Amino acid sequence: MDSAQIRQRFLDFFASRGHTTIPSASLILDDPTLLFVNAGMVPFKPYFLGQQSPSFPRATSVQKCVRTTDIEEVGKTTRHASFFQMAGNFSFGDYFKEQAIPLAWELLTAPVDQGGYGFSPDRIWATVYHDDDEAARIWHEVVGLPKERIQRRGMADNFWSMGVPGPCGPCSEIYYDRGPAYGREGGPVADEDRFLEVWNLVFMQFERGEGPAKEGYEILGDLPARNIDTGMGLERMAALLQGVDNIYEIDTSQLVVDRASALSGQAYGADPDDDVLLRVVADHTRTAAMLVGDGVLPGNEGRGYVLRRMMRRVVRSMRLL
Numbered sequence: 001m002d003s004a005q006i007r008q009r010f011l012d013f014f015a016s017r018g019h020t021t022i023p024s025a026s027l028i029l030d031d032p033t034l035l036f037v038n039a040g041m042v043p044f045k046p047y048f049l050g051q052q053s054p055s056f057p058r059a060t061s062v063q064k065c066v067r068t069t070d071i072e073e074v075g076k077t078t079r080h081a082s083f084f085q086m087a088g089n090f091s092f093g094d095y096f097k098e099q100a101i102p103l104a105w106e107l108l109t110a111p112v113d114q115g116g117y118g119f120s121p122d123r124i125w126a127t128v129y130h131d132d133d134e135a136a137r138i139w140h141e142v143v144g145l146p147k148e149r150i151q152r153r154g155m156a157d158n159f160w161s162m163g164v165p166g167p168c169g170p171c172s173e174i175y176y177d178r179g180p181a182y183g184r185e186g187g188p189v190a191d192e193d194r195f196l197e198v199w200n201l202v203f204m205q206f207e208r209g210e211g212p213a214k215e216g217y218e219i220l221g222d223l224p225a226r227n228i229d230t231g232m233g234l235e236r237m238a239a240l241l242q243g244v245d246n247i248y249e250i251d252t253s254q255l256v257v258d259r260a261s262a263l264s265g266q267a268y269g270a271d272p273d274d275d276v277l278l279r280v281v282a283d284h285t286r287t288a289a290m291l292v293g294d295g296v297l298p299g300n301e302g303r304g305y306v307l308r309r310m311m312r313r314v315v316r317s318m319r320l321l
């Protein structure tokens with residue numbers, strides 16, 4: 001299944017279940033807390049906070065995202081990217097956990113000829129926030145996931161916010177077991193390369209204050225309503241559905257790897273160090289193109305500096321190759 005089909009299948013599934021399809025917003029939004037849009041929910045933040053009312057109770061989108069915090073990991077692992085597309089379904093005070101979890105399960109496991117992604121249910125694991133008995137119960141009793149494939153984790157892993165003051169809540173992450181060739185037994189708590197996170201379901205119900213990005217920040221109180229915000233990584237899904245080893249080898253990125261390989265004369269797969277460089281080129285050129293497309297120009301500060309850094313790292317990688 002190519003990336004365009006994966007994207008369309010997601011939108012069609014949720015549109016046919018009462019969600020309004022919203023086009024991706026620009027990577028640059030008027031939000032002083034963020035350099036770039038870094039999650040599918042960012043354009044909907046005023047709805048979660050109750051600052052604006054949407055004209056639709058449910059939405060679905062595939063949002064362009066840039067995250068630069070893990071830039072040093074890009075190319076070295078199988079799953080880190082600075083640009084990615086996040087497919088999401090959203091409820092603004094409409095449905096909550098009891099519908100969000102079965103909906104995700106249905107899309108992942110329904111056969112391909114019935115509009116799903118056709119994953120084997122035996123390969124799927126879920127994590128829940130350590131005290132979220134309700135999500136664990138839904139996974140087990142409603143969906144039928146065996147208890148031993150539901151793991152509990154703390155705030156750093158299973159409580160989601162944008163890393164800054166704003167909406168937040170406990171989350172349930174869905175993982176796909178790629179098999180023993182990719183790592184050890186024990187589920188996502190043991191090995192996140194073998195057990196690849198594909199989808200995060202956030203039960204958005206609190207507002208957070210200042211503090212560290214991931215854990216230990218203050219919870220200011222409840223949001224006006226209980227909401228759903230999910231994020232499925234399109235490139236990770238593509239790697240699984242296209243049977244390739246990592247997100248740089250999927251249909252859309254492989255084109256860039258092939259071009260960089262042809263220009264440099266270094267074949268992909270011949271040398272592990274060169275492969276890292278080719279993957280950096282594939283990732284960063286995509287990010288740079290998307291940033292330029294949304295109006296960023298190379299510069300010495302802020303967004304322009306991020307773009308400049310990306311471009312410099314591409315040039316350096318190509319020189320080394």
Ligand code: GLY
Nearest residue numbers: 039041200230231
């Ligand atoms: N907003 C959910 C996520 O980014 O994982």
